[in-house]
Amino acid sequence: MVTARDIRQAYDQSFSSLDLNLSQASMIGYIAENGPMNQTELAAALVLGRAAIGSMVDQLETRRLVRRVPDPDDRRVWLVENTSAGSTLAVEIIRVDEQLRRRLRDGMSRAERQQLADFLVRLSANAATAAGGIGDLSPPNEIETHTPQTGDIND
Amino acid sequence: MVTARDIRQAYDQSFSSLDLNLSQASMIGYIAENGPMNQTELAAALVLGRAAIGSMVDQLETRRLVRRVPDPDDRRVWLVENTSAGSTLAVEIIRVDEQLRRRLRDGMSRAERQQLADFLVRLSANAATAAGGIGDLSPPNEIETHTPQTGDIND
DNA sequence: ATTGGACTGTATGGTGCCATACGAAGTGCA
DNA sequence: TGCACTTCGTATGGCACCATACAGTCCAAT
Structure with a gap:
């Protein structure tokens, strides 16, 4: 548990220069690599609840880093996509992530x-x-029934 | 991080039958094994902030599981000790802990x-x-300067 | 066509923890 | 003896997340 906290702290600190915490950075990075997706999918990918994702999207949306667009096929869902500012930030995020991974x-x-x-x-x-x-x-x-999929943020 | 959360959840659930969460149980168990100690020491042992320890002691004190007694040598500090009810509970805590450890x-x-x-x-x-x-x-x-002491809740 | 169930995102309240700032008490040094 | 400096516990405000309940929507079966 302590180790998990230490790692999260290291990530938060690394991303603090971008004014993001680990979860926010993960979201933008994940969207950058997998394209726009709805909030439920994001919640599953980031291993968070749907409510938490919702408020995260709120925050990032006010900062114009992501954007909600209606899903043409399902009026219940919002597709979350990176704005151009978000995409720009994403490459920086991935860079920082790789750098920290190396140090870990x-x-x-x-x-x-x-x-x-x-x-x-x-x-x-x-x-x-x-x-x-x-x-x-x-x-x-x-x-x-949900054998944790590899391909998440493991490694 | 996910694993840490899973483990914490397993502990919380195991201790829920005693109406305790992991941190509370750790505190009572730790005092039971190391004797009364002040809150700063507890914070270091449980790897929490002093403020968090303070409110935990508050909670457990209202439930008469622990008790604050003044330190005769330093009027700033409270020594936190288990009440007899707390001591009784401690043996149960340790039992549950060992059982869960085995399963983990x-x-x-x-x-x-x-x-x-x-x-x-x-x-x-x-x-x-x-x-x-x-x-x-x-x-x-x-x-x-604080190479994390073994002897905490590792293992 | 209607209804029931399943699913989406949101609202609300609660938890556990932190960071910061503070007063009280101890400690070292002039 | 006084005065800074440290340390103890507390108070306050904030954050990230969860669980639960809810309204809107989709879908399948009658």
């Missing part, structure tokens, strides 16, 4: 990082099953 | 856990130095 990886081999990722996934799985049955010893239920 | 370790060898801990410490160190110099390439300053 410092002294860790590729194999080690792979193993670390593996450990974390296993821990998460254990935590999830543990959260399922509290005091009981019941077998793990069918709660997790 | 599931499928991980002792060597693997050791290695994981090592990775996390290294990552934290990297994050700390990265947080020191943002865009500059200056050498790490003397900010971190």
